[in-house]
Amino acid sequence: MKPKDLVVLVGVIGIILMMVVPLPIWLLDVLLIINISIALGIILIGMNTKEALEFSIFPALLLITTLFRLALNVSTTRNILANADAGNVVMTFGSFVAGGNLVVGFVIFIILVLVQFIVITKGSERVAEVAARFTLDAMPGKQMAIDADLNAGLINETQAKERREKISREADFYGAMDGASKFVKGDAIAGIIMLFINILGGLVIGMTMKGMSLSEAGKLYSLMTIGDGLVSQIPALLISTAAGIIVTRANSEGNLAHDLTKQMTAYPKLLYIIAGTVAGLGIFTPIHLTVTLPIAALLAFAANKLQKNAAKKEMADVQLEEEQQIEEVRSPESVISLLQVDPIEFEFGYGLIPLADTQQGGDLLDRIILIRRQCALELGVVVPVIRIRDNIQLRPNEYVIKIKGNMVARGDLLLNHYLAMSPGYDDDSITGIDTLEPAFGLPALWIDEATKERAELSGYTVVDPPSVVATHLTEIIKKHAHELLGRQETKALIENVRETYPALVDDLIPNVLSIGDVQKVLVKLLREKISVRDLVTILETLADYGTYTKDHEILAEYVRQALSRQITQQFAAAGDSLKVITVGPSLEKKIAESVQQSDQGSYLALDPASTQVIYQRISDQVTKLLQAGQQPVVLTSPTIRMYLRQLLERTMQDIPVLSYSELEPNVEIQSMGVVNL
Known part of the structure; x- marks a missing residue:
């Protein structure tokens, strides 16, 4: 046990012993001065705290100081009644306040007790009770706000955990203050009772045992009683005031004096x-x-x-701000800050400012929060914060989407119009401005408000401009999600899994694979739009096969097979058959014979003529499925799937390539065409 811990324990035991063991007068004087010093220290600390939790020990301290004050009251009462002597401190307070007039001293003492009991203590008790109730009622809302900030990417998991702990501590603190305030109230009542006990007991003892007259006994014992009451009630008043200050303080940047003057x-x-x-x-x-x-x-x-x-x-602040701006331009750090590249940027011309301006009814910021939540659910990754800014270099109605500083998509919007997409047949009565739907490149029309209802009745899909932008941004994020997942983001995902599956993570990293190895596998999955949300299954598979091979391509194939249920549900709706383009035996044989091995792994080495033939024949089958309104899927054997995917990645990036082992046995496969050489 540390010495400071031992001192606290001995002090508490000493307080209890004071109630039963008589104390010498000189020690009683010292303890009374210590009691006043502690009360002054508590009220000064309470005035200098910025928030209540900075003095979270106060409820327990309130109980200890109350017990200490009551023990002193018992000791002084014992000396007053037994020895007719309460020490210099008590006598000084009694004679100084009374000023030679016992009635005045008695009235002042009663006023102090009533002020503490009715005003300070009662008010502190009520404030603590209400604060505890409202703190508990507000906990669910605060927790939801923390979760919203966490999902929006405004805070990380560590900050969210700290905020949740702070909310819990606040509730515990105000609940404890609600109970501790009852001790202060009881202490004030005990002080009034002890006043009458000392006076009546002193009169009886003084006249019967000390041989004093009524006036002599009344003067002496009343003087000591008033002094004893003042010595105990003044520190009690200070501590009660400190309790009121602490529970009525709202969180601020400064202490009480700073906030008061400001x-x-x-x-x-x-x-x-x-x-x-x-x-x-x-x-x-x-x-x-x-x-x-x-x-x-x-x-x-x-x-x-x-x-x-x-x-x-105000002038100094303006001047200081100008000087700081000039200094920032001159400083070397100003150039370094320009090197920072935002993961995702959304820039728009001045004509589209109402999209992001909440005062003009724009809800783009709210839609982006929903987009990040949707991508987290569908892809299993946390999309970085999307930087939104206007750009005067763009056309008024133009917007661009950038990934790591490079433009990947652009589009045009007409804010006072709606985008109408044809159901497959055109209605000549629906007229507008010809355009292309930016997310999928479908032909569409910009129509006005008057034409909107008629277009909906004709079967057109009518979308407002904010929804057009949200859809386009969502598709771009899904398409480029693999570019947004780096080692740091992968580490954050793994640490999230570690909280519930620590044995799995410790077994895999770094003993079997590094974070970089896991990141490469996840990137390969995201490149083919396979969700990595089931990270536990992915890490389990990597832990099983990572000891046999370090090839990221092969590890990704093992993971895809482990995610067969997820992949099946992604491409084949429940109860429907999966329509596929099957790779024939001759093409499989040609690809298998063209696989070459190197120190960096295996790769496909096809001659240009064969490559062109494969492109053309797969493209013909894909075109037939698209014309029939079907989603084209290429199905092949597990041994060549990743090589065929490498072959088609540049020209047919959006065409899924699956293997037989990635599909559940109960799914019905319907071949819509076979590709052979």
Whole structure:
């Protein structure tokens, strides 16, 4: 046990012993001064805290100091009744406050007790009770706000955990304060009871056992009783006030003195009104001007001084801001900051500003939050924060989407129109501005409000401009998700799994594979639009096969086979057959014979003529399926799947290539064509 811990334990035991063991007068005087010092320290700490949790030990400290004060009351009562002597501290307080008049001293003591009991203690108790109730009621909302910030990417998991712990501690603190305030209330009642016990007991003992007259006993014991009450009630009043200050303090940037001076002097013009009111009291009432005029002049002078200081501060802030901007331009760090590249940027011309301006009804920011949530659910990755800015170099109605500083998509919007896409047959009565739907490249029309209802009745799909942008941005993120997943992002995903599956992560990383190896496998899955949300299954598979091979292509194939249920549900709806383009035996044989091995792994080495033939024949089959309104899927054997995917990646990136082992046995496969050489 540490020495400071031992001191606290000995102190608490000593407080209990004080109630039963008589103390010498000199030690009692020392303890009374210590009690006053502790009370002063508590109220000063309470005034300098910025938030209640900075003094979270206060409820327990309140109980200990109350117990200490009661033990001192018992000790002084014992000395008053047994020895008619309570020490110099008690006598000094009694004689100084009473000023030779016991009635005055008694009345002052009663006033102090009533102020503490009725005003301070009662108010602190009520505030603590309400604060505890409202803190508990607000916990679900605060938790939801933390989850929303976490999902939006405004905070990380560590910050979210700290905020949740802070909310829990606040609830515990105010709940403890609600209970601890009852001790203060009981202490005030005990002080009043001890007052009458000391006076009545002192009168009886003084007259019967000490041989004093009624007046002598009354004067002596009343003086000591008043002094004893003041010595205990003044620290109690200070601690009660500290309790009121702490529970009524809202979180702020400064302490009580800073907030008081800053907020009370925030409106200097109001001081002129107060000065005029005070001066009017001296003029129109019997209160003389000699009393009110100096105060009114002081308030007016203070208002004038505050106005001048505020003007100087405003000018100084403007000048300081300009100097900082100049310094930032001159500093070498200003060039370094320009090297930062945002993962995703959305830039638009000035004509599309209403999309992002909430004051003009724009909801683009809310839609982006939903997009990030949707991508997290569908792809299993956390999309970085999307930077939104206007760009005067673009056309007024144009927007561009950038990935790591490079433009990957662009489009045009007409804010006062709707995008109408044909159901497959055109209605001549529906007229508008010809365009292409930006996300999928489908022919469409920009129509006005008057044509919207008629187009919907004709079967057209009608979409407003914000939905067009949201759809386009979502598809771009899905298409380029593999570019947004780096080692740092992979580490964050793995650490999230570690919280619930620590044995799995510790077994895999770094003993079997590094974070970079896992990242390469995840990137290969995302490149083919395979969700990595089931990260536990992925890591389990890598842990099983990572000891046999380090080839990322082969590891990705093993993972795809482990995700067969997910892949099947992604490409074959429940109850429907999967329509595929089957790779024939001759083509499989040709690809298998063209596989070459190297130190970096295996690769496909086909001659240009064969490559062109394969492209053409697969393209013909894909065109037939698209014309029939079917999603084309190429199906092949597991041994050549990844090589065929490499072959088609540049020209047919959006065509899924699956193997037989990636499909569930219960799915019905319908071949719509065979590709052979």
